[in-house]
Amino acid sequence: MTPASPPPAPAGAADADMVDALRRALPFVSLGPDLLSRVAAIARRESLGPGRRIYNAGDASDDIYIVLSGSVQHTFGAEVGAKDALRILVPFEVFGWAALLEDRPGRLATATTLQHAELARINGEELMQLLSADPAAGQAVMNSFATLINTHYTVPETRARVREVVRLPAASRRALPSAGEMSALQLNLYRISLWLKSPKPYLMIVGFIIFIGLWYYASEVWKLPRFKEMPGPTVVVKEWFNPDPAYGLSVYTPEYYTHIWNSVRRVSIAFVLATALGVPFGLFLGWSPKFREYVFPVFETLRPIPILAWVPLAILMFTQTESSVIYLTFLASFFATALNTMLGVQSIDESYTRAAACLGASKWQVFREVIVPGSLPFVFTGLQISVGVAWFSLVAAEMVSGQYGLGYVINTSYTDVKYPTIVIGMITLGAVGYSTSALVRLLGDHLMQWRVRELALGAR
Amino acid sequence: MAVKMTSGGTDATKGAIRIDDVVKVYDPDGAAVMAVDHCSLDIAAGEICMIVGPSGCGKTTLLNAIAGFHSISSGAIYMDGEMLCGPGKPIAEPGSDRIVVFQNGALFPWKTNLENVAFGPLMQGKLSKKEVYEKARAMMADAGLSGTEHNYPGEVSSGLRRRVEIVRALMNDPKVLLFDEPYRALDSLTKSVMHEALLDIYYRNKVTIFFITHDLEEAIFLGHKMVIMTTRPCKPKKILTIDIPHPRDYSVLTSRRFRELMEETSGAVHEEARKAFAAGEKEG
Numbered sequence: 001m002t003p004a005s006p007p008p009a010p011a012g013a014a015d016a017d018m019v020d021a022l023r024r025a026l027p028f029v030s031l032g033p034d035l036l037s038r039v040a041a042i043a044r045r046e047s048l049g050p051g052r053r054i055y056n057a058g059d060a061s062d063d064i065y066i067v068l069s070g071s072v073q074h075t076f077g078a079e080v081g082a083k084d085a086l087r088i089l090v091p092f093e094v095f096g097w098a099a100l101l102e103d104r105p106g107r108l109a110t111a112t113t114l115q116h117a118e119l120a121r122i123n124g125e126e127l128m129q130l131l132s133a134d135p136a137a138g139q140a141v142m143n144s145f146a147t148l149i150n151t152h153y154t155v156p157e158t159r160a161r162v163r164e165v166v167r168l169p170a171a172s173r174r175a176l177p178s179a180g181e182m183s184a185l186q187l188n189l190y191r192i193s194l195w196l197k198s199p200k201p202y203l204m205i206v207g208f209i210i211f212i213g214l215w216y217y218a219s220e221v222w223k224l225p226r227f228k229e230m231p232g233p234t235v236v237v238k239e240w241f242n243p244d245p246a247y248g249l250s251v252y253t254p255e256y257y258t259h260i261w262n263s264v265r266r267v268s269i270a271f272v273l274a275t276a277l278g279v280p281f282g283l284f285l286g287w288s289p290k291f292r293e294y295v296f297p298v299f300e301t302l303r304p305i306p307i308l309a310w311v312p313l314a315i316l317m318f319t320q321t322e323s324s325v326i327y328l329t330f331l332a333s334f335f336a337t338a339l340n341t342m343l344g345v346q347s348i349d350e351s352y353t354r355a356a357a358c359l360g361a362s363k364w365q366v367f368r369e370v371i372v373p374g375s376l377p378f379v380f381t382g383l384q385i386s387v388g389v390a391w392f393s394l395v396a397a398e399m400v401s402g403q404y405g406l407g408y409v410i411n412t413s414y415t416d417v418k419y420p421t422i423v424i425g426m427i428t429l430g431a432v433g434y435s436t437s438a439l440v441r442l443l444g445d446h447l448m449q450w451r452v453r454e455l456a457l458g459a460r
Numbered sequence: 461m462a463v464k465m466t467s468g469g470t471d472a473t474k475g476a477i478r479i480d481d482v483v484k485v486y487d488p489d490g491a492a493v494m495a496v497d498h499c500s501l502d503i504a505a506g507e508i509c510m511i512v513g514p515s516g517c518g519k520t521t522l523l524n525a526i527a528g529f530h531s532i533s534s535g536a537i538y539m540d541g542e543m544l545c546g547p548g549k550p551i552a553e554p555g556s557d558r559i560v561v562f563q564n565g566a567l568f569p570w571k572t573n574l575e576n577v578a579f580g581p582l583m584q585g586k587l588s589k590k591e592v593y594e595k596a597r598a599m600m601a602d603a604g605l606s607g608t609e610h611n612y613p614g615e616v617s618s619g620l621r622r623r624v625e626i627v628r629a630l631m632n633d634p635k636v637l638l639f640d641e642p643y644r645a646l647d648s649l650t651k652s653v654m655h656e657a658l659l660d661i662y663y664r665n666k667v668t669i670f671f672i673t674h675d676l677e678e679a680i681f682l683g684h685k686m687v688i689m690t691t692r693p694c695k696p697k698k699i700l701t702i703d704i705p706h707p708r709d710y711s712v713l714t715s716r717r718f719r720e721l722m723e724e725t726s727g728a729v730h731e732e733a734r735k736a737f738a739a740g741e742k743e744g
Contacts, residue, residue, distance in 0.1 A: 051601045075607040086608060086616050114604040354529055355566035357554040359580035359632060369583070373570040450570045454614030 018043050021120060024092040025066045027144040035137055038130055043120040054096075054111040054119070061098035061107050063121045067091050070117030074153075076109045082153060088114065097145055097153075099124030231420040236427075239420040247418035249409065260428060262404040266322075267390045267436065270329035274386060278337030279379060285338065286345025287371055303335045307393040311400050321401045328397040333386040340382025344375030377451060380444035384437050391433045406432075474540055475557075475635030475668035477503040477526065482535035484521050495521045497693030498535070503685070505540070505635075508662065508669040510683035512676060512729060514736035518694030519672045523638050526670065527560045528552035539635065556580055559629035560638045564645065565621050567613040573624045574600065574609035580632040596631060603627050603661060619650045623657060630665050639671040643678065655681055656709060663707055676729055680704075680721050681712060688728050691736035698728050 018040040022028045028036060045068070048054070054065065057077045065072075072089040076082040089095055098108050104124070131138030195201060212233050218224045220232035231239075239245050243252045250256060285292050285299075307328055318324040352374060356366045398407025406429045413421040445452050484496040495518040503509045511519050524530035526537055526544065528551060536546025544552035559580075560566075567576045577596040581587050587595070600606055603623055613621050622642055629637055643651045655678065662669065673679050679686045680702055688698040704717050712718055 051604060051606055053606070073604070073607050075611065085611060086620070110607045112607040349564075349566070351562040351564065351566040352568060354527070354554070354560065355562065355568075356579075356583070358527065358556065358559045359628070360556040360584040361579075362583070365583050369579070370568065373568070376570070448570070450572075450612040450614065453612055454569065 015040070018045075018120060021066065021068050021092060025094050026092075026148055027094060027141050030140050030144065031137060035130070035134055039122065039127065042126045042130065043122045046119045046121055048113045048117050048119065050113055050115050050117075052113045054113065055107045057108060057110050058106045061096065061101075061104055061124070063096055063123050064094060064099050064127065065096040065111070066120040066122070067093050067095075068118040068120055071114040072117055072119075073112050073114050074109050075111075076153075080108045087153065094145075094148065097149060100128070100142070100145055229419070231423050236420050236423045240424050240427075247413070247416075247421045249413075249418075249421045249424060256428075259404055259406055259409050259425075260432060262408075263394060263398070263406045263429075264432060264436075266326050266329055266398075266405065267387075267394050270326050270394070271333055271387060271390050271436075273326075274330050274333030274337050274390070275383060278334045278382075278386070279341050281334075282338040282341025282379075282382075283345060283367075283371065283375065285342040286375065287367060292342075299335075299338070303339065307332050307396055308400070311397070314397075315401060321403065325394070325397040325402045325405075329390050329394045332389040332393040336386040336389050337379075337382045340385065341375060341379050344378025344382070345371055347378055348374040376444075376448055380440070380448070383440050383444070387437045387440050388433065391429065391436070395429065474505055476505040476540055477501075477636060477668060477670065478538040478541075479503075479522070479526075480536045480538065480546075482522070482525065482537060483533045484518070484525065484530070485533045494693040496525075496532075497690075497695045499695040501687060501696055501699075503668060503670065505668055506666045507685060508671060508683045510679035510686045511670065511672045511689060512674060512679045512686060512725075513689030513694060514691050514729075514733040515674060517689050517691045517732070517736060519689055520640055522694065523560070523640055523670065523672055526552065526636070527558055527638055528554035529560075556584065556632040557634055558636045558638060559632060559634045560640060561622070561625055561629060561642045563640045563642060565613075565618070565625055565642070567621055567625050567628070569612060569614050572610050572612055573605065573616070576613065576624060577628045577631055579628060584632075599627050599631060600624075602664075603657075617650075618646060619654055622646075622654055623661075626658065626661060630661070630667075634667055636668040636670060639669065639673075641672050641674070643673075643675075651678070652710060658682065659706075659708060674733075676722060676726060677713070680718060680725070681708065686725065688725060688732070691732045691739065697732065698725070700725065 019033075019037050022031075022036055022040055022043070028039065031039065043066075050070075054072065055061075067089050069091055072093075072095065074087045074089055074095050076085045095109075095111055096107070098105055131141055216233045219227040219230045220234060239247060240250055241252075242250045245253060248255070249259075285296060310328055310331060311324075314324040314328050315321075318327060348371065352370050353366055356370050361369060394405070395407035395410070398405040399411040402408055406425050409425040410422050410429075413419070413425065479499055479501040482496055482499045483494070486493045486495055499522065501509075511522070513519050521530060525532045528544070531550035532545055533550075534547075537544045537552065538546075539558070543549065544558075567573070568579070571579065574593070574596055577600060578592045581592045581595070582589065597606075597609065600609060603626070605620065605623060605627065608616055608620060608624070613624065616624075625642075626637070643654050646654060659682065669682075671679075671682065683702050684706075686700045686702055687696050688700070689695065690697045700721075702721060704712055704715070704721075
């Protein structure tokens with residue numbers, strides 16, 4: 001579809017109809033009759049058939065538009081951050097207001113006529129000039145544009161700054177990246193700045209302060225009965241960041257990183273194996289009732305067996321301690337992944353598979369196009385649980401058998417009476433475990449754009 | 461709506477449905493429940509046939525039998541003289557000649573609107589990928605959906621989603637569209653827009669429409685023919701031709717004939733609804 005080339009009718013004398021239409025358009029409601037007729041005089045009429053593209057996102061924005069009759073569909077690009085990406089505009093609604101924004105970014109949206117539509121076009125620069133003749137009334141118009149953008153178009157205020165009628169010196173204006181030129185990095189920085197402006201990070205910090213404070217007072221100041229033997233936060237931090245640690249482990253000793261590396265490597269191998277086997281296994285469990293009937297009872301009998309109960313068999317099965325630790329870690333992850341994947345397949349609404357069958361998809365196509373993507377949300381929930389379970393069972397396995405690793409650190413520090421080192425091991429486990437599950441979540445968001453966008457818009 | 465139409469929209473030549481003495485008995489735990497009771501019905505090619513009945517009366521069972529989702533116990537269903545299901549073949553083969561528009565919508569949320577619309581022909585592999593997407597774009601533009609191609613269904617309004625779903629069906633040149641109360645969840649204003657949009661699409665693509673509803677107003681506004689079903693077991697109680705000429709628009713709703721038809725039918729519908737209520741039928 002080519003953008004509608006504008007052969008606008010010459011701007012004639014202000015006709016009464018146009019004045020009347022403008023008066024009904026929200027931003028101009030407050031304008032006096034004199035200014036209103038002058039604005040009407042620079043408005044041009046344009047008439048477009050159904051399905052005509054008025055402009056594309058990223059086009060230069062010169063004019064604003066008012067719908068006089070018919071309807072127009074207005075769709076924002078995802079990067080604009082509008083809460084409602086899509087709006088149908090009916091008579092006397094105003095669009096194309098990017099022409100009035102600071103630094104005039106390109107079009108933020110795509111506008112297309114739905115039915116035969118008559119539009120009024122007003123050049124943004126000309127309008128600004130007219131309005132600056134009467135700064136008070138002009139600023140009122142611009143203010144109602146700002147309100148309109150924030151409320152009707154649900155675009156965040158910071159992204160859509162309407163120009164001031166009396167132009168401020170260029171230096172004091174904030175340059176905002178337009179939707180078109182906003183890179184992924186800028187978008188992320190923008191999101192981080194939003195996050196920093198929200199109360200969330202501060203609440204998080206307060207939560208940590210309260211937790212550490214309680215720990216400090218309980219163990220070091222009040223020396224409560226249960227906490228007497230427990231190393232307090234100052235002891236732990238001093239040991240942790242000590243170039244010459246009293247108990248031999250701190251961020252300055254290479255062994256610290258050997259332990260972390262060993263644990264991360266084991267978890268990664270186990271997790272990748274569990275995913276590679278668990279996801280297809282779960283898909284078939286959910287998809288084929290026959291397969292499920294054979295396998296599921298066995299599966300459900302094995303699943304509740306705690307990982308520690310597997311330790312003797314694991315040692316018998318694998319002569320190397322390394323492979324038995326990985327096997328134990330894998331086992332717990334595999335069950336979590338497979339079960340969630342199966343539930344994911346079963347959660348798919350029957351009408352999706354029926355619709356696919358109606359549309360001529362073969363059984364294999366239904367599997368590929370419906371079953372696999374439809375179960376992804378559950379699969380990723382399963383994978384997040386699976387990472388957590390992997391760390392859990394890794395530590396158990398490392399405590400029983402194995403060399404190196406954070407579980408090994410915790411266990412040997414206990415027998416060697418190196419109490420602060422136990423806590424260093426625990427906190428490191430927490431931090432590394434958190435990062436791995438955040439990675440899985442990021443991967444999931446990346447693969448399920450549809451879901452991210454849907455959730456961002458809120459349940460509708 | 462500029463399309464000139466004279467009378468009942470039966471200039472389509474394909475998609476005549478004949479339901480012949482169909483019985484459907486559910487037998488979940490030995491207790492046989494009759495859902496459809498010796499039901500016979502003829503639907504001409506290109507006709508909009510509205511099936512009206514209380515919730516849970518067995519209308520959807522009939523639709524599922526035509527679509528090929530459920531088997532029938534006896535009787536037969538024919539399309540253009542060819543048996544879809546019947547003696548020796550209890551369940552019809554689902555196919556792109558009969559496409560269902562589902563009650564809660566069944567656009568794949570993980571595909572964009574354009575990918576959804578292109579789905580049928582892509583799966584059938586009759587056209588090249590390029591041709592499919594060209595056709596999909598053209599059909600979406602035709603239905604006033606340009607600009608939403610790259611949105612996911614979850615990002616657009618429910619009214620738009622329904623339109624995308626109908627376009628997805630029409631991409632396959634179906635003979636019959638089966639609607640299972642598609643506008644049930646919509647508010648009445650959106651519903652009225654959807655009705656006009658549906659008629660608009662229908663006037664340009666003549667297909668047979670089998671449309672289940674429990675909304676009498678919807679039935680009279682859209683249909684050439686209206687079948688009032690008895691409550692479970694389901695069979696036609698009253699078949700009625702709606703003699704309001706097509707093309708119709710919303711002025712029909714205030715016409716005298718419309719009110720007369722409402723009066724003529726609401727008694728029968730109400731009676732069945734009362735029976736269903738007394739029998740404690742589940743919503744659905």
